[in-house]
Amino acid sequence: MGLLLWLALGSAHAQWTVNMAPGVTDVSRSVFDLHMTIFWICVVIGVIVFGAMFWSMIMHRRSTGQKPAHFHESTTVEILWTVVPLAILVVMAIPATKTLIEIYDTSESELDIQVTGYQWKWHYKYLGQDVEFFSNLTTPRSQINNREAKGEHYLLEVDEPLVVPVGTKVRFLITAADVIHSWWVPALAVKKDAIPGFINESWTRIEEPGIYRGQCTELCGKDHGFMPVVVEAKSKEDFDAWLAERKQAAAAERELTSKEWTMEELMARGEKAYNTSCAACHQPTGEGLPPMFPALKGSAIATGPAEGHIHIVYQGKPGTSMAAFGKQLSPVDLAAIITYERNAWGNNVGDMVTPKDILDFSKAQE
Amino acid sequence: MSAVIDHGHTDHHHGPAKGLMRWVLTTNHKDIGTMYLWFSFCMFLLGGSMAMVIRAELFQPGLQIVQPEFFNQMTTMHGLIMVFGAVMPAFVGLANWMIPLMIGAPDMALPRMNNFSFWLLPAAFGLLVSTLFMEGGGPNFGWTFYAPLSTTYGPESTTFFIFAVHLMGISSIMGAINVVATILNLRAPGMTLMKMPLFVWTWLITAFLLIAVMPVLAGCVTMMLMDIHFGTSFFNAAGGGDPVLFQHVFWFFGHPEVYIMILPAFGAVSSIIPAFARKPLFGYTSMVYATAAIAFLSFIVWAHHMFTVGIPLTGELFFMYATMLIAVPTGVKVFNWASTMWQGSMTFEAPMLFSVAFVILFTIGGFSGLMLAIAPADFQYHDTYFVVAHFHYVLVPGAIFGIFASAYYWLPKWTGHMYDETLAKLHFWMSFIGMNLAFFPMHFVGLAGMPRRIPDYNMMFANFNMISSIGAFMFGATQLLFLFIVIKCIRGGKPAPAKPWDGAEGLEWTVPSPAPYHTFSTPPEVK
Numbered sequence: 001m002g003l004l005l006w007l008a009l010g011s012a013h014a015q016w017t018v019n020m021a022p023g024v025t026d027v028s029r030s031v032f033d034l035h036m037t038i039f040w041i042c043v044v045i046g047v048i049v050f051g052a053m054f055w056s057m058i059m060h061r062r063s064t065g066q067k068p069a070h071f072h073e074s075t076t077v078e079i080l081w082t083v084v085p086l087a088i089l090v091v092m093a094i095p096a097t098k099t100l101i102e103i104y105d106t107s108e109s110e111l112d113i114q115v116t117g118y119q120w121k122w123h124y125k126y127l128g129q130d131v132e133f134f135s136n137l138t139t140p141r142s143q144i145n146n147r148e149a150k151g152e153h154y155l156l157e158v159d160e161p162l163v164v165p166v167g168t169k170v171r172f173l174i175t176a177a178d179v180i181h182s183w184w185v186p187a188l189a190v191k192k193d194a195i196p197g198f199i200n201e202s203w204t205r206i207e208e209p210g211i212y213r214g215q216c217t218e219l220c221g222k223d224h225g226f227m228p229v230v231v232e233a234k235s236k237e238d239f240d241a242w243l244a245e246r247k248q249a250a251a252a253e254r255e256l257t258s259k260e261w262t263m264e265e266l267m268a269r270g271e272k273a274y275n276t277s278c279a280a281c282h283q284p285t286g287e288g289l290p291p292m293f294p295a296l297k298g299s300a301i302a303t304g305p306a307e308g309h310i311h312i313v314y315q316g317k318p319g320t321s322m323a324a325f326g327k328q329l330s331p332v333d334l335a336a337i338i339t340y341e342r343n344a345w346g347n348n349v350g351d352m353v354t355p356k357d358i359l360d361f362s363k364a365q366e
Numbered sequence: 367m368s369a370v371i372d373h374g375h376t377d378h379h380h381g382p383a384k385g386l387m388r389w390v391l392t393t394n395h396k397d398i399g400t401m402y403l404w405f406s407f408c409m410f411l412l413g414g415s416m417a418m419v420i421r422a423e424l425f426q427p428g429l430q431i432v433q434p435e436f437f438n439q440m441t442t443m444h445g446l447i448m449v450f451g452a453v454m455p456a457f458v459g460l461a462n463w464m465i466p467l468m469i470g471a472p473d474m475a476l477p478r479m480n481n482f483s484f485w486l487l488p489a490a491f492g493l494l495v496s497t498l499f500m501e502g503g504g505p506n507f508g509w510t511f512y513a514p515l516s517t518t519y520g521p522e523s524t525t526f527f528i529f530a531v532h533l534m535g536i537s538s539i540m541g542a543i544n545v546v547a548t549i550l551n552l553r554a555p556g557m558t559l560m561k562m563p564l565f566v567w568t569w570l571i572t573a574f575l576l577i578a579v580m581p582v583l584a585g586c587v588t589m590m591l592m593d594i595h596f597g598t599s600f601f602n603a604a605g606g607g608d609p610v611l612f613q614h615v616f617w618f619f620g621h622p623e624v625y626i627m628i629l630p631a632f633g634a635v636s637s638i639i640p641a642f643a644r645k646p647l648f649g650y651t652s653m654v655y656a657t658a659a660i661a662f663l664s665f666i667v668w669a670h671h672m673f674t675v676g677i678p679l680t681g682e683l684f685f686m687y688a689t690m691l692i693a694v695p696t697g698v699k700v701f702n703w704a705s706t707m708w709q710g711s712m713t714f715e716a717p718m719l720f721s722v723a724f725v726i727l728f729t730i731g732g733f734s735g736l737m738l739a740i741a742p743a744d745f746q747y748h749d750t751y752f753v754v755a756h757f758h759y760v761l762v763p764g765a766i767f768g769i770f771a772s773a774y775y776w777l778p779k780w781t782g783h784m785y786d787e788t789l790a791k792l793h794f795w796m797s798f799i800g801m802n803l804a805f806f807p808m809h810f811v812g813l814a815g816m817p818r819r820i821p822d823y824n825m826m827f828a829n830f831n832m833i834s835s836i837g838a839f840m841f842g843a844t845q846l847l848f849l850f851i852v853i854k855c856i857r858g859g860k861p862a863p864a865k866p867w868d869g870a871e872g873l874e875w876t877v878p879s880p881a882p883y884h885t886f887s888t889p890p891e892v893k
Binding site: 015016017018019020021030031034035038039041042045046049050052053056057060061062063066067068069070071072073077078081082085086089092093096097099100101103104119143144145146150152153154155156178179180182184186189190191192193195196197198200201214215216217218219220221222223224225226289290291292318320321 | 427428429430434435438501502503506507508512514515518519521522603604607608609610643644645646647648649650651652674675676679682683686687690691693694697698700701704705706707708709710711712713714722725726729730733736737740741742743745746748749750809810813814815817818819820821822823824825826828829830
């Protein structure tokens with residue numbers, strides 16, 4: 001079988017990838033080397049053991065007139081095949097230990113990024129830089145439901161990738177807001193569980209600019225298969241320019257809060273934000289997936305007083321999957337989503353929740 | 367007691383009762399063994415049909431047949447049913463049938479408890495399967511049911527799942543106590559511990575593992591129950607609890623559990639290979655010690671399932687080294703089996719075919735296990751299809767092929783008829799090809815980066831997934847052939863002699879085939 005694997009390796013191309021890729025960092029290459037070393041050790045042992053078994057199965061058959069031997073123990077060989085594997089393991093453990101120590105050395109990072117897993121998206125916060133954003137899947141439902149041809153990066157594409165500079169030791173502080181997720185980028189050989197209440201550390205230093213894709217690897221509920229990780233490595237200059245631009249955009253976003261909004265503007269923004277942040281559970285039709293994810297269409301909260309509606313969106317509902325979106329979304333998006341939910345799908349409450357209402361609510365909570 | 371009175375009773379009490387109540391009330395180890403085996407086979411088909419749903423959805427990229435929420439219920443129930451409903455009861459069934467026959471005992475030591483531990487199982491699985499029809503669906507958090515996905519975020523049916531696990535646990539613990547009591551107390555005169563067949567030895571060790579870890583599982587689900595209904599926060603970080611604690615507790619149960627599912631197969635294969643090589647088992651003593659060593663190590667390696675949760679470096683190193691050590695006793699076993707075959711006089715009837723495939727394919731699963739033990743490399747393998755390939759290689763050609771080998775080996779003893787060898791060989795080859803087609807490509811997609819437990823994937827994984835699905839359908843359909851072979855063997859066939867395999871050893875071959883309802887009422891003398 002090991003031999004088969006190797007034969008298949010030779011004829012590999014994109015659709016028939018059979019092996020791990022060496023990746024783009026020193027660590028990922030060390031990991032790849034470990035992987036290949038232990039693989040070849042297994043192949044050699046396999047060839048010897050299976051070779052002996054097949055030899056025996058061909059030669060030592062009753063149909064060839066073979067008379068059975070009677071030996072049933074030999075202390076020498078038994079000691080030998082206990083000690084030799086032990087020695088191989090010790091030899092294998094040395095480079096593995098070295099690489100592990102390197103992976104665990106998160107000291108002297110030049111850029112710290114907090115990675116937070118949410119059902120079902122990633123949040124990235126550049127610590128000390130005042131830049132943070134969510135990264136959502138952008139593959140359209142029509143592709144998932146086979147109504148449209150699938151793109152090259154089907155299920156591995158996001159609206160906003162995590163942008164990092166090359167040649168820089170980037171430390172990731174990984175946590176989660178709801179259930180356990182796991183942040184994995186194969187090309188970086190970084191996989192770390194994102195656990196609510198814990199902050200795990202990991203790091204990378206990418207040498208080449210490029211886009212590296214991965215996925216959540218810990219079952220985290222319904223859309224576990226739909227929360228990719230995309231990392232874009234830029235040159236240091238491009239990264240600085242990008243960061244400055246993001247800071248400006250963040251400032252502009254804050255200004256929007258004090259803007260006078262019309263119903264149409266809020267509804268338009270609300271529909272977009274709803275489809276990004278809410279539709280996975282409550283569905284684009286507002287009908288939800290009861291009883292886990294209740295319908296909003298005609299619901300008592302969405303058609304009742306605005307205060308109650310703001311409260312549940314802002315604070316979430318403990319003990320259920322309904323997260324507290326107050327800290328996740330901007331006041332503008334919260335206002336737009338609530339306005340949209342109160343007036344879409346025939347809810348037609350007719351009132352409007354503005355960013356100012358959200359700010360007032362948030363002050364009242366403190 | 368005089369012989370006359372004994373004879374007077376034979377007609378009335380020594381045969382099985384008539385009708386349905388025979389099975390409900392039976393305390394006979396053979397009846398109970400049979401029920402365990404049939405129950406396990408039903409669960410195997412049920413869990414298997416869920417695997418078919420999974421493979422059908424994964425046949426192509428995109429969502430075609432089921433939605434993600436149902437897909438997650440299928441992966442969860444497939445795992446739970448196969449582990450707790452198919453593999454474990456099958457081995458308990460084999461233990462019930464064969465341990466008394468192998469050690470010269472008249473029955474299991476605790477026959478009434480035996481009846482109860484079987485009948486808990488239909489209740490447990492009735493409860494578990496009924497959750498699929500409840501509002502909100504059944505368990506959807508994976509067979510490992512990590513908190514808080516299974517507590518705060520779990521469906522309402524989780525409570526039923528918890529009670530089902532409790533019932534299974536009680537059943538397993540009682541079954542294990544029964545095995546220990548039988549082996550330690552009811553051996554025939556002269557049957558010293560080091561003369562016992564390896565199947566008895568591996569089951570003795572398995573039973574101790576069960577007694578040690580099933581209560582841990584019970585504790586784990588009880589903490590979940592408290593978190594869900596009684597406001598505790600064992601696993602809820604927001605309440606000061608620790609989601610990682612769940613994984614430590616679960617895997618402290620879970621790792622010995624994987625050996626619980628393989629050790630009895632080791633034992634059975636250690637009887638079957640010598641029988642068909644017509645040569646005594648190589649290294650009996652080292653087999654016993656290797657089994658004990660594996661059982662001991664299984665308690666100190668659990669965190670290798672958790673290399674990515676962020677345990678400290680020293681912990682990571684300890685669990686990596688301990689895990690690598692398991693390769694040594696496992697290697698000893700494989701070398702012993704190969705040496706048993708060496709210079710034998712082999713024939714390849716169905717039990718031998720399944721046993722040889724067991725040794726080779728289980729070893730492949732062992733190789734990928736060794737790769738997974740290397741913690742830095744595990745960061746790339748963890749929770750990908752590479753892991754799925756690994757544990758299916760140890761469970762399907764490991765546990766399941768071990769069960770098939772045992773079934774064919776002992777069917778003549780159970781039914782009094784020889785099974786249809788041609789069909790059985792067909793069953794073997796279809797299973798062998800189907801199983802490798804299904805699971806070998808999973809190594810590739812895993813290494814290429816496909817996470818496990820996802821209902822949809824990028825096109826770069828499409829080709830191998832399609833091959834996997836075809837293999838899985840083939841493997842699944844083939845098992846109906848097994849059902850046919852077994853029924854055919856029960857209904858008729860060439861009458862089996864007391865010892866249908868010329869190389870077989872052991873007390874079970876000294877009683878007639880089919881084994882009478884009561885055997886070894888007078889203990890045999892073992893020399």
